Amino acid sequence: MDETQKALADRLFPAVKPPEELELRNIPPEQRRLHTETADLTVSSIYQYLANGKLKIPEFQRGYVWTRMQASRLLESLIIQCPIPVVYFSQDTNNDLMVIDGNQRLLSIKLFMNDAFQLEGLTTYPELNGQSWSTLDPRFRDHILNRTLRCITILRDTHPQIKFDVFERLNTGSVQLNxxxxxxxxxxxxxxxxxxxxxxxxxxxxxxxxxxxxxxxxxxxxxxxxxxxxxxxxxxxxxxxxxxxxxxxxxxxxxxxxxxxxxxxxxxxxxxxxxxxxxxxxxxxxxxxxxxxxxxxxxxxxxxxxxxxxxxxxxxxxxxxxxxxxxxxxxxxxxxxxxxxxxxxxxxxxxxxxxxxxxxxxxxxxxxx
Incomplete structure (x- = not known):
């Protein structure tokens, strides 16, 4: 290969050093198990956890980026009982929970219940477009509050490196977390x-x-x-x-x-x-x-x-x-x-x-x- 061409290619397309691999093999086999707990929590319970700090969305999570239409469609899904993807939490040493997957969904629910936006772009129930939480018929509010979300918690006794590995596997957003x-x-x-x-x-x-x-x-x-x-x-x-x-x-x-x-x-x-x-x-x-x-x-x-x-x-x-x-x-x-x-x-x-x-x-x- 022409050396001049190779030198130019090396400058334009440099080799990318692969990230360091997690040394999971250094962890004793009996400690590599993932300890989880699954629960179906009502929207009402999740809202209360967020409000009192029992459930936190840590600062590393990307900011709230959903459009009002995306958030509204989520609320509509709750109303029509459409399945919502699983939400993942991580349990801390003091039993507090961190959201590690699902922050956009949970923030949308919290914002709507705080009257931060009005519903828009609904297709199944367009009659509800323009309604906020406080103006929504109480029967709709009760229905949303009683809906359950499947929540999987990675428990605190999971080895930190295994927890980190799972965290990376769940990190599938458009911008990967470092x-x-x-x-x-x-x-x-x-x-x-x-x-x-x-x-x-x-x-x-x-x-x-x-x-x-x-x-x-x-x-x-x-x-x-x-x-x-x-x-x-x-x-x-x-x-x-x-x-x-x-x-x-x-x-x-x-x-x-x-x-x-x-x-x-x-x-x-x-x-x-x-x-x-x-x-x-x-x-x-x-x-x-x-x-x-x-x-x-x-x-x-x-x-x-x-x-x-x-x-x-x-x-x-x-x-x-x-x-x-x-x-x-x-x-x-x-x-x-x-x-x-x-x-x-x-x-x-x-x-x-x-x-x-x-x-x-x-x-x-x-x-x-």
Whole structure:
């Protein structure tokens, strides 16, 4: 094949790296079973659960996108007793339920019962077009309230990774949810809320190059720091499964603990930004010009090292940033370190090496030497 043609094709149609596979085979066989409970809940019961917070639609779910006509046709289906697709819930540790499939249907019902819209586009009962919940004949309202929906709940004693796998199988919408969006749904709690809050840090946003984050990439990077900072000894690839496990284990972490972690994150970002400025989390040459945009593997090394260093010179910022950057540029040229942030970056040896090497560099740094 002509090399020029091949080079052009490689640029126009680059190979897409497949997503990391869930390591379900690492789970003991007896823990791979899915524990579920099936119930037929009345519309009235579901509405009450949504109203009192017993049933939640987590933030990761795509916003309400149904048209008024789609929502109206759903209500008409309830009236004529047309079967409605199964709704799936996930049970949390405190027995609360999260909607993992069916949020558009449930939100449509809730909105109509809150008088948020009038029926339109009905074909079986066009006489009801223009009616809201409050103007609907009480007999129709009672009929809707007494209709039942088949609900399948994935119980809390299901292994988190199995629950995550099922979550992905149900994720069949036009826009597939990514790993972090799924984690937000399965493991929603104080830790997940703090991830979202920390992504608003302006220094950090500038360093990682995130301007508009619609798919929770920032939250995943914050989670990545927490997981490697506080559970690095348990790291095994793939990274995605490691993050799943960490967020599951710590979803109910005490607010005081998460607050300490958050303060650590904020101070670490400040240290890294002071030391490297616009070069933070980027590869650069000895002339201090960047050669790449944000590098997530280098992010691991720098964040953990600046967080864990015991060098008081670094902690107190008693150094010349330009001199420090020049020394870091030399480290970035080291072949083994360079490989650890460019190739097979999720391998256990690569993760351990790049973090320990950068930390050792900071720990041993001395002004003017």
């Amino acid at each position: 790993s972090q969006e799924l984690r937000h749904g399965i493991n929603f709690g104080y830790l997940i809320e703090q991830l979202d809050e920390l992504t608003k840090n302006e220094k950090w946003k500038k360093a990682v190059g995130i301007r508009v984050d619609k798919r929770m990439k920032g939250a995943e990077l914050v989670l990545r720091f927490f997981a490697l900072r506080y559970s690095r000894a348990n790291y095994t690839k793939p990274l995605s499964s490691f993050l799943d496990q960490f967020s599951s284990t710590h979803k109910a972490a005490a607010p005081a603990t998460v607050t300490v972690w958050s303060e650590d994150f904020t101070s670490t970002v400040d240290r890294a930004e002071h030391a490297l400025g616009k070069l933070t989390f980027r590869l650069f040459e000895e002339d201090l010009n960047t050669v790449t945009a944000f590098n997530s593997a280098l992010y691991d090394a720098e964040m953990i090292a600046f967080s864990e260093t015991n060098n008081q010179i670094i902690i107190d910022k008693r150094y010349d940033p330009i001199e420090l950057r020049s020394k870091i540029a030399i480290l970035l040229k080291d072949e083994r370190f360079s490989n650890s942030i460019k190739r097979a970056t999720s391998d256990e040896t690569s993760v351990a090496y790049r973090i320990s090497t950068f930390k050792n560099f900071l720990d041993g740094y001395t002004n003017g030497i």
